[in-house]
Amino acid sequence: MERTRDEVALRALRLLGVVASDEPATADQAQGALMVLDSVWAEVRDEAQATWDIATGVPQEAFVPLANLLAAEMAGEYATPAPMTRPRAKLRLLAVIRKAEPRDCCDVDPCADYGAGARVVIVGNSTSDVWNDGGTW
Template sequence: MQTTSEIILRALRRIGVVASDEPATADQTASGLDALNEIGQSFRVNGVQFDMPILGPATQMPIDSPCLAAFQTILAARLAEEFGQPGPDPAPAWAQIAAYYYEPVLSGLFDLTRTASQRRRHSIIMCPGFAGAPPAPPPPPPIIPTAWTDATPWSDAAAWDDSIQWSI
């Protein structure tokens, strides 16, 4: 496992803020740590079931190794905005993390109020197609304009066009 400082340093190097042979400054590390905590808190909002506590600079990252590079890409994209540098596209990284950690909400599958024993009779009787349900009303007839037809002489058509009142 890598520490948060190592991940921040790699993200800063990826966007070209820190050279490969120098360490990050305290301000750069603090900005990276703030961005890292914001990203960790936004996982829950995006449907990824992943709890990431507030991290410090020496905290071990609770990220599984298949998603570590994707997490660094997301951090690099966030820091690139802050430092005014061109950054990587975070969309594939978000997709990789979502595919790895996403858990669908299964509330509808185990909802005991929707079982056969809990259905109410009125909901079945009122559904068209069941025995005892009233027939569905016929669809309304199509609206056919009566003021203009092919048999209308042109003089009447000009009068009909002038009688239209436009309102906006």
């Protein structure tokens, strides 16, 4: 079941302790949270290449990560601690949006630099990770 923008905004306000679990948000609180949500979503949508949009519904698996990101973004406005840091909340949301695609173990470029000086070396029919200087991970 998909969730609405209003539900995401309310969840973020509850995470911050601005709204109690048994009460609705005021019109001003809801409007402010929705404005920030639209801004945060515009940032994440393009970066993550999302195939869905919050205007039509938020998938269940993205509901909590998106609410956490919204809460992290709004925490300063309410002078309250965020449930998690903004970078962590954003990474959690990106992980949900960009599900890892399965890769063939041999789908590597032996000449590519995969970060931190590491390269994938193909030995026979298997791959192993080694440092450029020959040391293993």
